[in-house]
Ligand code: ADP
Ligand code: ASP
């Protein structure tokens with residue numbers, strides 16, 4: 001029997017009309033038994049601002065959040081019980097902002113959780129009003145993580161056993177609505193999976209409940225050949241493989257959280273991405289065996305890259321240098337994306353998303369100090385990573401030629417190709433990133 005988990009992103013649940021469109025999708029598909037929602041659009045950003053200000057003098061931000069929620073609540077006819085639950089959550093948020101902060105990162109995650117807790121409550125009421133039996137489930141009792149606040153790592157085994165304990169509920173004919181993005185650690189403290197983490201939550205919960213299908217409903221009708229906001233000629237892709245989609249997500253396509261496909265791949269869950277604003281427009285099916293595997297599928301842009309170049313003459317004909325460098329980076333939990341080497345230097349890129357935990361610098365000062373004991377370190381910021389994703393990159397001389405012709409027109413800081421036939425990446429100035437994407441898209445995908 002098919003069992004679908006449906007995830008609705010922030011713009012999909014931004015306001016009452018948007019929530020109604022999502023409710024229609026749920027109504028039309030009885031296999032949807034678990035719904036995962038993001039916070040209403042704009043709410044998490046405001047909560048993050050409140051966190052930066054440690055809750056002080058943030059009344060206007062809090063009021064803006066209450067207004068977003070109240071505008072949905074007011075559209076619901078039987079809103080008495082909802083009004084009470086929502087105002088309890090808002091009161092809790094008020095007192096959380098007044099609390100003395102012992103551990104800012106833990107306090108921040110608890111604060112960020114209010115967005116999803118409010119939107120899930122509201123969406124469940126919308127479903128009820130549309131005649132569906134619906135209730136909420138607290139994701140913190142399902143999705144278990146470590147205590148790395150702000151970027152918690154899920155514990156898939158523990159999550160699965162918590163999900164299976166509640167599995168009976170899902171067989172009861174009720175549509176359960178839960179929160180994306182949030183979980184809890186072994187001390188039941190609230191954690192978050194990192195920005196955009198609701199896709200990941202939905203995939204983890206789909207795996208936890210042994211779902212057959214995962215639907216990600218967003219504001220575009222599937223995965224496009226590039227971000228349609230950057231390039232108006234981008235086209236929706238009807239189907240693609242897990243590895244192509246994972247590469248795209250990793251290399252910056254915001255449409256999917258980079259980790260979200262791993263649980264789906266491991267558990268053979270079919271994935272569909274579509275637009276909640278226009279469900280009839282279709283979308284992208286992601287599977288292990290798509291019928292087509294073109295040489296080039298898409299191009300992606302990842303902004304805010306940092307390039308670290310280390311130089312050392314002692315590298316010349318020496319062994320063990322790379323091991324020493326990476327041992328230091330690993331000890332400081334620095335995540336490296338691209339690497340290129342020459343005889344006396346190594347260049348690597350660091351991504352904000354990969355390494356920043358709890359607001360620490362990308363390359364912690366202590367790590368830099370250790371590196372400087374045996375090499376000269378140069379750090380450049382303000383760069384963008386351009387990635388060409390496909391199945392035969394490097395095999396097709398024509399594509400290489402078109403790519404290098406494009407690259408010729410720009411100052412390229414680093415090129416990486418060869419580790420996999422699925423991608424070719426290079427770094428350009430942030431200010432040129434979008435132009436490079438448009439030019440490349442025109443030349444190799446139009
Ligand atoms: P949600 O709030 O539903 O999670 P996101 O804003 O996180 O939505 O992701 C959807 C956005 O991803 C789109 O509006 C689009 O601008 C962007 N995007 C980036 N790359 C792609 C791509 N290759 N295909 C489609 N959308 C993309
Ligand atoms: N609400 C969270 C965010 O804005 C998680 C998500 O939407 O995926 O980052």
Ligand code: MG
Nearest residue numbers: 009196254255
């Ligand atoms: Mg998203």
